[in-house]
Amino acid sequence: MENDQTDKNSSSRCTFFHTDPEDYRCDVILTVKRATGAFSLVACLFMLFVIWLLRRYNSLAQKMIVSLTVAAFFDSVAYVMDESQAEGSLCNFQAWWLTYFDWSALAWVCLITMNLYLNLVREIRTEHYEIPYHLVAWGVPLLMSCLPLMRGYYGLAGAWCWIKDDHVAWRFGIWYIPLFILIFLMICCYARIICVANDRMQSWLGTFNPERERRKVSLAEEIRPLKWYPSVYLLVSIFPLLNRLHNAAYPKNPMFSLTLLHVLSAPLHGLANALVFGKDTWSQLSNTGIKLALRSRLCDSTRIGEYHPASVRYTAELESDSDDNDNNVLFYSADMSLKDRGPNGY
Structure with a gap:
């Protein structure tokens, strides 16, 4: 009786390899999943700390990066949740949570790209678009995550809960097909943005103009970190796509190497976003820079009162x-x- 209970508990921990429940591969997959999720979680917290420390939350573009970081943080939480692998409300909640914040992070990356495109290519001011951006970035994911929940399609899906193996069309329709379409569109947008930016930089010739030079530097700094977001999403999505394609073709025979690469890359959105964002901020995180920023943040007693x-x-x-x-x-x-x-x- 005790052995039967032990086997039942072990098998509940390892349902994605149809072999001995004590297979070491299960422990490897779950350990890697928790580790990558924890790395992303810490990276998002560090990124939020840097944003607060350096006061990078004033412009609309900076506020959008803050929202992206928050979405990536909560997305990482799903990967460090308990992996009891038991069907039920907790599994459905994890699947919904994962779908919602995956979509939210993707939506913010797309909106950041669109905002830069409108600013630079179409020359449209977008400060008044902040509320519509939030409605799209938090509303569309709610719809996409609730559709499988209402149909009862959430359940065990490998190392975590998501759309079940017997609903392959929903997996690709809800996530993978829209994901790669949006990545392709973002790459096209950034190609256009870079071409327009280069043309304008080359056209700003003639006598020296400090304001013109400042605009050139500001333009380059605006584009440099953001252009890597589509590449980040492409890199961390390739192996999950390949693994899900293999699952669709061979649902009863998962491949350990693809599953390992899947759990290694899928939770890394938060860490990858932090690396992209931090590409231009590492120089400000020297000992001197951190001390000055902390002093400005914590020790600045200057207060501007309201005049009565x-x-x-x-x-x-x-x-x-x-x-x-x-x-x-x-x-x-x-x-x-x-x-x-x-x-x-x-």
Whole structure:
């Protein structure tokens, strides 16, 4: 009886290899999955810390990168969830969570690309698009993740819960086909963006103009890190696609090497995004740069208070016998004491 219970528990941990439940390959797959998910989780936290430290959340493009990082963080959480591999509500929740935040991270990458395209190629200001961007990036994934849930298609799907093996068409229709179509469109957009940017840089010739040179540098800095996002998604999606194709062709005979590459690359969206974002920020993370940034963040006591207009008192007595008795105040507020006027009383 005890042995039967042990075998049952072991088999619940390893359902993706149809062999002995004690097969070492199961432990390898699960360990790699947890490790890569944890790396991505830490990378996203570090990226959010750097964004906070360097105050990179002011422009719309920077806010979109923050949202992408948040989506990648929650996506990484799905890969470190408990892998009990038991059908039920917890498995369905993990599958829905994974689908939702996979789509959310992809949506933010696409919107970042579109925003840069509108700014540079179409020359359209997009500051007022922030709310529509959020509606798309969080709304479309909700629809895509709820469709399989409502049809009851979520369940065991290898090393984690996702769309079941007997619903292959839904796997490709919900995720892989849209994923590679969007990657192709993003590559086309960045090719166009780079061509337009190069043309404009070459056309800015003639006498030296500081504002023009500043725009050239700003343009190059804007494009350089963002152009790698489609490549990142392409690289981390190739092996999952190959493994799912193999699963569709041989559902009862999963390949260990492809499964290992799948669990090694799929959870790395957060880590890859952090590396892309950090490509141009490592130079600012020297010891001196970190100390200055932390001092600015934690030790800056300068506060700008709101001005409250009140009565203004003028006086002709410009001389006084003592600074302690100096009552000459040109702009007076009821909240202000004499100590607020500075070290010398002025």
